[in-house]
Each structure stands twice: as C-alpha cells, then as structure tokens.
Amino acid sequence: MSTPVLEVKNLKKYFPIQSGFLKTRQGDVKAVDDISFTIQEGQTLGLVGESGCGKTTAGRTILRLTDATDGQVLYKGKDVFKASKKEMMELRQQMQIVFQDPYSSLNPRMTIGEIIGEALVEHKLYKKGSELTDRVTEILELCGMARYHINRYPHEFSGGQRQRIGIARALALNPSFIVGDEPVSALDVSIQAQVINLMKDLQQKLGLSYLFISHDLSVVKHISDRVGVMYLGSLVELADKKDLYDTPKHPYTQALLSAIPVPDPKKKTKRIILQGDIPSAANPPSGCKFHTRCPYAKEICKAEVPVFKNMGSNHFVACHLVDQF
C-alpha cells in the first residue's frame, strides 16, 4: 500500500455563536464535527453532501485557510496545523485550491498573466521577466488556453475558460494535492464535461491527488476513487466508489442516491423521499444527527451517537441499524 498524501484525523471546526453586548459565547456551529479520512497518492476522494453539511469548511480547514478547532491533518506525514510560518510557505506550494465561482475568485483588475504569475513571484521561484512569462504560458497551455490570453482580463473570458484559469493558478506552483471546491458547479453541462476531462488529464499527467468537493453525485462518481458522504458536519459513509454507489449502507446515502433524476424516461426508480429540511448545525439533533429525517429511526438513534465503523473492505458507515439493511 502506498503512503497516503493526506491524512485527516478527527478534524473539528466549530464557529462560535456570539451575541449580546459582551459578545458572550452562546454555543457553537459545529461545521465540521470529527471527520477522519485519508487520500492516497494520485487518487481522488470525493466529498458529497447537501448545502450546509460542512464540506467546504472541511476543505478550507484542511488547507489551514481557517484554523481548526481540534484534530490533525498530516500532509505526507507532516502536521499542517503545527507548521511554522516558513514551513507553511513551503506547504502552500504543495497544497492548492480551485474555487467554486469562477466569476468572483479572479481579481478583475489583474491580467491572467499576473493572476497565475503572482504566486510564482511571491514564493520567489521566478523574477518578473521572460522566464516567468514562459512558465505562465506553459501552465496556460497545459490547461487548454493560449499564450495570447496572458494580457487579457478575467471579464473577457467565459465561465469555462475562467475555471481553466483558476485551475492554472492552482497548478502554477507544481502542487501535488489540490482541493476542488465545487469546481464545475457553476458551469453549463457541456462545459462541465470539458473541465472534468481537463482535471482528469492533469491528474494522470502530473500525478495529482484531489479532494473533490461537490453536491453533484454523478460528477463525483465519475471523477473519484473513493467517496465520503457528509451530513451536518459528520461523515456518515466512506467507501470505495463502486461499493458506495452499488451498495450504499447508510439510509442518508440511499436517499441521496435515489433522489438523483435519471436521464432515462423509461427508468422509473423507486424514490426515497426524505421529509423536511436539514436541521440547523447550531442545534443538531441528539444521537444520530440524521434520525429526524431517517425513515428507519429507532429509539437508540435518538439517544446514542453511532460509531463510524469499518464494515469490511474499508467501507465505513455510521449507523446503528446498518446490520439490518
């Protein structure tokens, strides 16, 4: 077994709820509540869940873009949260992120060349000049863009092209691990396919590892090797792609999979329609957080938090009733 690129151990991120004149702490929004997983070299872990389940916060916390409340993230064995400022500079070259919205994540006042070259100059890898331009061109071409795009501004590009620029910026420092935070969600279907193919090609060419965050289960299925399902800050199921999609064990995963509309009018699938909305993360239900919407919930689910346990072949599930399915 190869060494993991990334190990996440019991990661927690709480945001305090403050109110009143003295800003006293009233409680916490448990955005990420004790999640653990690993990503192997050259592999993609897909993280799915509905809005507000903490998947984006998980991605940002892993990269130390926000400080974690508790837990550990090891990048190639190195503790990311304990790294000094100087060590962090080096780690940042290795770990990059592609954001969701290609419209707001590029500075409108900078040219494409400046956007991609900024990190190279900041990390003192290149000085401004022709060498820098050559490197930027090289990255742009790798992402399916051309040299003459270098002096243009973000508004001159379409959504798909901007997302390519976002990917080029992440690749500039030659990272080995990239967090993709809903990188294709804002794009049209035909453009989505182009960007997904690009990300897969780059992964093969450069040996990248991805943490791919998305709410779209079919996209995640296409790109991932392993998939984790989050609900209200916790991982409820984590398994190899095939196991998760063929034999989902957690009732939430089952409902999520059955809810996707299938592009085939003859296939009328039996839907599991979940009742109600996702509860607030500031005041999550007791016991198993899913029990309020779970069609199988029993007394034990309200009282005790289920353990995230291995059901064989690295298929992890957090459910009291898992043996009964």
Place this chain on the structure above:
Amino acid sequence: MGKNLIEVKGLKTYFYTKKGVIKAVDGVDFAIQSGKTLGIVGESGCGKSITSMSIMGLVPAPHGKIEGGEIFFEDRDLLKLSEEEMRKIRGNDISMIFQEPMTSLNPVFTIGDQITEVLILHQKLDKAQATKKAMDMLTLVGIARAEKIVKEYPHQLSGGMRQRVMIAMALSCMPKLLIADEPTTALDVTIQAQILELMNGLKERLDTAIMLITHDLGVIAEMADHVVVMYAGKVVEDASVEELFENPKHPYTLGLLNSKPNMSVEKDRLENIPGVVPNPIQLPEGCYFHPRCKYATDKCRQAQPELKEYTSGHKVSCFMVHKEV
C-alpha cells in the same frame, strides 16, 4: 389528440443594444396541452428564459422587443392584448415559478401578505377568505405549520420552503399554465426530489399544463411528456420524451446527453462538446451549431437548416439527419 392550451408560433424576441441586435429568441414554435408537461432544455443564453418572459409579457422594455410571431392561449393571441387584459391573465391563468426563491419573494412582506395579494387582486376575495385560502395552498404544497408560516418573512424560511411558497403562490389562482423556470436548480437533491414530486402530484390533481425550463436532462426525463431543445435562440430538436432519449438526432442533443456523467454506465472520459456557446451578437453563418459540430459540412457552414419532421412527432433541424432519410 387533445386541443392545445397554448401554441407559440414563430416567436421572435430581439434585444437592441449598443453593440448590435441580440436575437435571443429567433423563430420558436411549440405547443402544450392541458395536463401535460413540456420541457425546454438548453444551456445558459440559449433563450429559454426569454421565451417564458415573452409568454408572460415581461420582456424588459425598451431594449427588448417581440418582433414577430404569435402566442395563442385559449385561441387568443397574447401579443395582441392590451396591458390591462394581459394583467388579468398573468398570475391568474398563467403563472410562473422563478429559479431563485430568495430574490423572487419580497423581503419586507410576510408570506401571507404575498399570497393573499394575488388572491385579492384576481379572485376578488376579501382579506379573511384570502388568508384562509393562502393557508390551504400552503398545506397543499406540504408546509406543515401553515398558520405560522403566513406570519413569517422570507428570510425565516429555508430554500426548499421558499420554493414551496413560490409554488403555493403560483398555484393559488388555479392557473391553466404554470411556467417553471429552473424551479429546482438552486435546491439540494433531496429537496429537489420533494419539489418535483409535489409538482407532478399537483399537475395530476389540478390538470395544469406545465412548461418546465431546465438544463438538467435528468429532471426532464422524470417530468416532461414532450421536450424542446434550444440552441442560440432556435429550436434544434422537438420530440416526445421517450423518443428524444431513445433516438436523439441532433448532434447538440447527443452532445448534451453524452456530456453528463451517467450513474449507470462507467466511462473513462466524458464526451464533450468542444468550444463555447456563440456570442449572440456575432452568430456564425449557416447552422449556429456548426463550429462545435463534428459532422459539419460545407452546407452547414453556408445555409441554415430548417426544423423539419424526421419521423411523426419528431422534428430536427439538421442537414445531416435529413440526408439520412
């Protein structure tokens, strides 16, 4: 074969800008019968939303103008009606659900105020009757605590609840035609499943015709009876839902179907449509799709294909397809 509730013939909606004329909708034909759902599919900028705006008489003046065509609704041409007559139809006989449930509700009025406004105006109910009716409608769309919700403001509700409120409002006058413009795009999959099931149930119960605009072919397959595929302001394919998914003919439809990751078939690469949607001010000569089409010939570059019957009830606008016959 039943009678058509609405028939759109040769609709042309143009926008006049400083840079030139944008033919947002350029000669679109379709019809919907009572109790049926027509799906309109296409990517951003293909004119699907402007088509619905044209039916509602909401094309933004003075830049936008309906330049030609007829919209027959129960044998009356909507384009020839006065603003006063149109106001009686809008919200009463034809109503609309918008994509963004947050921005389409007024934040300073309670939910109750917003639903009763329609009822008082169109159905001439008094305040008490209208409030009662509003609560009935909210219950109908699956909101449990209707008597409380009528006193709440939009920001107190979740996305799924707001969309239900929008649907309740749109259905409160029992419209004959419901236009739903991307009604579930902003929602999570489990909530989307709830809303789609709700719309299907209501359609059967109230015999409403639905015009469903979406880019999601999965939603189309589940909901629609008939489908119109649009590209750059024109209809490129028009067929029953079974026929379209089983026997798609236009290269653009094929591209759309193939670029979506499929949950049941494992593919290494997604087939994508190269390039981007053309700039509406400088549309290419000939068939608008030819720069992105792998089958394009010289004929496609010079002349524009017409939407012609391929088999009974299946219309395609492509030279290659008609040559095969």
